Amino acid sequence: MTAQMSQLVDSDNGLLSRRIFIEPEIYQQELERIFARCWLFLCHDSQIPQPGDFFTTYMAEDPVLVVRDSSGQVHAFLNVCRHRGNRLCRADTGNTATFTCAYHGWTYRNDGRLVGVPYLKEAYHGELDRERWGLTPVAQLESYKGLYFATFDPEAPPLREYLGEMAWYIDTFVDRREGGIEIVAAHKWVMPCNWKFPAENFGGDAYHVHWTHGAAITTGFSVGSTASPATANRMVSPGNGHVLICIGPDGFGDAPMPEIQAYEREIRPEVRQRLGSRAALVNPIVGTVFPNFSLLRGTSRTLRVWHPRGAEKTEIWSWVFVDKAAPAEVKNAFRLSGVRGFSPAGTFEQDDMDNWQECTQTCRGVMARRMPINNQMGLGHERFDAALGAWASDSGFSESNHRQFYRRWARIMDAESWTEI
Amino acid sequence: MGDELIREVEQFLYREARLLDERRFHEWLALFADDVRYWMVTRSNLYPRSSKAIAILNPGRNVDETADEDGLAVLDETKKTLEGRVARLETGMAWAEDPPSRTRHLIANIEVVPGDTPSEFGVYSNFIVYRSRAETEQDFYVGMRRDALRRVGGGLLISSRKITLDQNVLVAKNVSIFF
Numbered sequence: 001m002t003a004q005m006s007q008l009v010d011s012d013n014g015l016l017s018r019r020i021f022i023e024p025e026i027y028q029q030e031l032e033r034i035f036a037r038c039w040l041f042l043c044h045d046s047q048i049p050q051p052g053d054f055f056t057t058y059m060a061e062d063p064v065l066v067v068r069d070s071s072g073q074v075h076a077f078l079n080v081c082r083h084r085g086n087r088l089c090r091a092d093t094g095n096t097a098t099f100t101c102a103y104h105g106w107t108y109r110n111d112g113r114l115v116g117v118p119y120l121k122e123a124y125h126g127e128l129d130r131e132r133w134g135l136t137p138v139a140q141l142e143s144y145k146g147l148y149f150a151t152f153d154p155e156a157p158p159l160r161e162y163l164g165e166m167a168w169y170i171d172t173f174v175d176r177r178e179g180g181i182e183i184v185a186a187h188k189w190v191m192p193c194n195w196k197f198p199a200e201n202f203g204g205d206a207y208h209v210h211w212t213h214g215a216a217i218t219t220g221f222s223v224g225s226t227a228s229p230a231t232a233n234r235m236v237s238p239g240n241g242h243v244l245i246c247i248g249p250d251g252f253g254d255a256p257m258p259e260i261q262a263y264e265r266e267i268r269p270e271v272r273q274r275l276g277s278r279a280a281l282v283n284p285i286v287g288t289v290f291p292n293f294s295l296l297r298g299t300s301r302t303l304r305v306w307h308p309r310g311a312e313k314t315e316i317w318s319w320v321f322v323d324k325a326a327p328a329e330v331k332n333a334f335r336l337s338g339v340r341g342f343s344p345a346g347t348f349e350q351d352d353m354d355n356w357q358e359c360t361q362t363c364r365g366v367m368a369r370r371m372p373i374n375n376q377m378g379l380g381h382e383r384f385d386a387a388l389g390a391w392a393s394d395s396g397f398s399e400s401n402h403r404q405f406y407r408r409w410a411r412i413m414d415a416e417s418w419t420e421i
Numbered sequence: 422m423g424d425e426l427i428r429e430v431e432q433f434l435y436r437e438a439r440l441l442d443e444r445r446f447h448e449w450l451a452l453f454a455d456d457v458r459y460w461m462v463t464r465s466n467l468y469p470r471s472s473k474a475i476a477i478l479n480p481g482r483n484v485d486e487t488a489d490e491d492g493l494a495v496l497d498e499t500k501k502t503l504e505g506r507v508a509r510l511e512t513g514m515a516w517a518e519d520p521p522s523r524t525r526h527l528i529a530n531i532e533v534v535p536g537d538t539p540s541e542f543g544v545y546s547n548f549i550v551y552r553s554r555a556e557t558e559q560d561f562y563v564g565m566r567r568d569a570l571r572r573v574g575g576g577l578l579i580s581s582r583k584i585t586l587d588q589n590v591l592v593a594k595n596v597s598i599f600f
Contacts, residue, residue: 050479050482051478051479052477052478052479052482053482070478089474089475090466090468090474091466091467091468091474091475092465092466092467092589093465093467094467094468094475094477094482095475095477095478095479095482096475096476096477096478097475097476097477097478098475098476099474099475100473100474100475100476102474110478183492184491184492185491185492185493185494186492186493187463187495188463188589188590188591189590189591189592189593189594189595190590190591190592190593190594191594192594211514212516214512214514215509215510215512215513215514215515215516216509218512218514219505219508219509219512220505221505221509315590335491335497336497339494339495339496339497340496340497340498340502343495343496343596344495344591344593344594344595344596345461345495345496345595345596345597347505347506347509349595350517350595350596350597351514351515351516351517353517353594353595354516354517354594355516357594
């Protein structure tokens, strides 16, 4: 293995080695120790509502098939045929009783069992034990409030324990009203950057908003809640590397569309009551569930996964979500605010790409790589806030979440197993 | 559809392409009707019903990709939001286009068909848009447009434009140009 990652991440002094964004050996170690170990987001319940519905995605670079079997139970398998390793399912979504591999025709039922092998008698002399060659399931699969997560590590703690205090913060995105959320739009695209730059950005970079997104803010595409260092804004770290940006409890982060603003004002008392007393302290608007699942409720509402594709490439899968209980015209307004704000063409999002790309690409230079990243903003101006159940910054601008995120990253990278974490 | 109209439409679309490549965005905006819907959708990977890779359990669940095009839109704009996008570019902070992209719009397969109303007609066209940016970045955006053109006075206005971009996972890092 490579150097101790704790030597590359100095969160006590707010310094971060840039080697972790470019070196292939470190990326390979991330695949083994971060992505084959942590709970990763798969999809939302509303994307596979009926028996037989399936959804294909990835856990890091591993293709994964999520499917609701004919009896209604949800499974997640490697999307790989057990015979020669061909990718089994090539569609994004659909509905089926069985999946048949395009190479030799091995057929699996939607609960993973191998039920069809062409010429079983002639080719295998009837000796292939089909029960042993079903699809490979993930080690653990659980859902929280309709969000399905899985891990490849049987030793990983249960999902609820892994999320810890972050669970309440997730509620503020997906459990604001009875019925939760549903997905209304999907975007997928490729960015030439390391996956950690968008993950840390969504987890705690309120500082970039006023400048990176200045064009969109000054031309009326946002109410701009995070764009100023208002004292009510906090960077919040509920533990285990999970991080969020919160605005003040009375702040509005949503798009400046009349349907959305009116809807949010109307449901606010109901939402406050549902979420409990902490909602009177903070209003979370964007965050990252460690390592690569982010939630956004400012300007646009999206859930997204930053799929790593090598140290220098990331594939974004992003879904616009709405409260299921919202009226149709409000849902459409949220869909439009998502499409217009945070998509490859988004008036906000398009201006993020070059920054993350160039932060990554300059690391190719040996001299630039020796220059540490400065994560010192607000160092020493954060404290544990019992009411929030989290470490929180004193100011709206702070890199306290960056320090927490990378401290967790180094700890998991250096640990031999979950018992050391 | 008469040759004269077809010729007029071709020249209209070629001029539009040149306005975009020359970054004359205000003149480009003037080609659109105030009630335009300007939208761009991407494509899904779905098994056709005849596919032997699956055995559909619930026939009501497998739908054609055009049934959910709203869900795959990357642009869904009005005249007002298009104007906002042009205003964005003039703030000096629209970093995706600063320095600007170099684009070349190639428009082909132009087909003029009757419209939904007497004052309009439909136009299909295919496009290849080459985008060169910074030092060595290159993107190709390839797809189809279905426009409705409206006769207003002696000229033409685009009253609807649906752009289909033929990719599932976009390989470009962003869509910061117009089509």
